[in-house]
Amino acid sequence: MELCVTKSNGKLVAPSGPTLSTMLDLSRIDRLPGLRFNAQTLHVFEPIGPHGAAWPIIREALSNALVLYYPLAGRLSPDGSCIDCTSDGVWFVEATATCTLHSVGYFKDVAMISFDDLLPSHPLENQGINPFVLMQITEFDEGGFVMGLIFSHTICDGLGAAQFLTAVSECARGVDPLTVTPSWHRNFIPPSSTTIPPPHFTPPDYHLEQATIDIPLDQITQLKHKLMEESLQQCSTFELIAAILWMNRTRAIKSGSESKTKTMRLVFFADCPSLVSPPLPKGFYGNCFFPVTVTASNETLAQAPIIEVVRMTQGAKARLPEEFSDWIKEEIGQSTNEDPFAPQLGYETLFITDWRRLGFEQIDYGSGPAVHVVPTQGSAVIPSAIIGSVPRPDKGVRLMTWCVENHHLQPFLQSIPTILLPH
Incomplete structure (x- = not known):
């Protein structure tokens, strides 16, 4: 069945409570130029509750989790060395699909996935917003949803991103306190005293x-x-x-x-x-x-x-x-x-x-x-x-x-x- 998705314009979800306003240094690994990219994933879920309304549940849980994970709601400093903890928020997009997850086989066949439809659209350039995390929740007919996630590798690796999403899920289920308390601790490696230039890479003509x-x-x-x-x-x-x-x-x-x-x-x-x-x-x-x-x-x-x-x-x-x-x-x-x-x-x-x-x-x-x-x-x-x-x-x-x-x-x-x- 053809997938037709309608998206909202997107908005920032800020921490639900007060957070520290400070500058936090990134680690030597965080600052690597090779990590200045976004990881993108899709997470396919069965319905939440009898009505399958995932938007309000996850949006509220996201806001609550950001109280402890407030650096993720901040912005990268101009020189890329630290995080400005502005608490501006992460980008959240609500979307609906005109078919059931069953009709698309729960996207088990990767070849049929329309990633552009299921991943969040970025804020417009004139909005001046460059968040670390972008999330889209796409609700499907008869329940079930897909979470499309874009995560900056500069601030988290895969384990760190999963830890944050686990915190969001615990907030959604009412777990209090969270199983794991986040720790910044980015000073575990001394700063580098030298800079090795990246190797020259000429893009090949193959696909x-x-x-x-x-x-x-x-x-x-x-x-x-x-x-x-x-x-x-x-x-x-x-x-x-x-x-x-x-x-x-x-x-x-x-x-x-x-x-x-x-x-x-x-x-x-x-x-x-x-x-x-x-x-x-x-x-x-x-x-x-x-x-x-x-x-x-x-x-x-x-x-x-x-x-x-x-x-x-x-x-x-x-x-x-x-x-x-x-x-x-x-x-x-x-x-x-x-x-x-x-x-x-x-x-x-x-x-x-x-x-x-x-x-x-x-x-x-x-x-x-x-x-x-x-x-x-x-x-x-x-x-x-x-x-x-x-x-x-x-x-x-x-x-x-x-x-x-x-x-x-x-x-x-x-x-x-x-x-x-x-x-």
């Missing part, structure tokens, strides 16, 4: 194709057991999926005129709160992660068994504490003038992000957790993949990928073992 791949949980478990029996090597689901994806993508693009030996890179982002000393407080909601880079030649990846690629990933993870410490002490990147937070871009570099442990899928505004959470991708030229969960009630992993050109898409999908056939 990456989207592909969704569902992997049932029982098949993942069977493969992990098989690898354990053959090699006595244990691995996590992430390590297994990352290895298969990286290996089979490399095999797909290593053909014909592209058979020249090249260095392939896998980059994934590891959460680092446990590596900070002293430990970060429980309520910390800023950016605290580090990019882990694995390299191998396309020849090696094309011929290696899965377990060997898993070991490459595990070896890179084992080096994380030392590399993170060296970066804090500014002992990494100085000799080569390279910034680990700005890895070399191009078709040979694949970025993988794991969303399964962020907490989005456990958030409950009163009708149970989301049917599923859908990330959106802003770039068609940076190869990437997001590891999430298949929509409820099924169990397993859903891969959303933007990692190959059109002429590599079918070889990529066909090279993946039977357990990873596309959805």
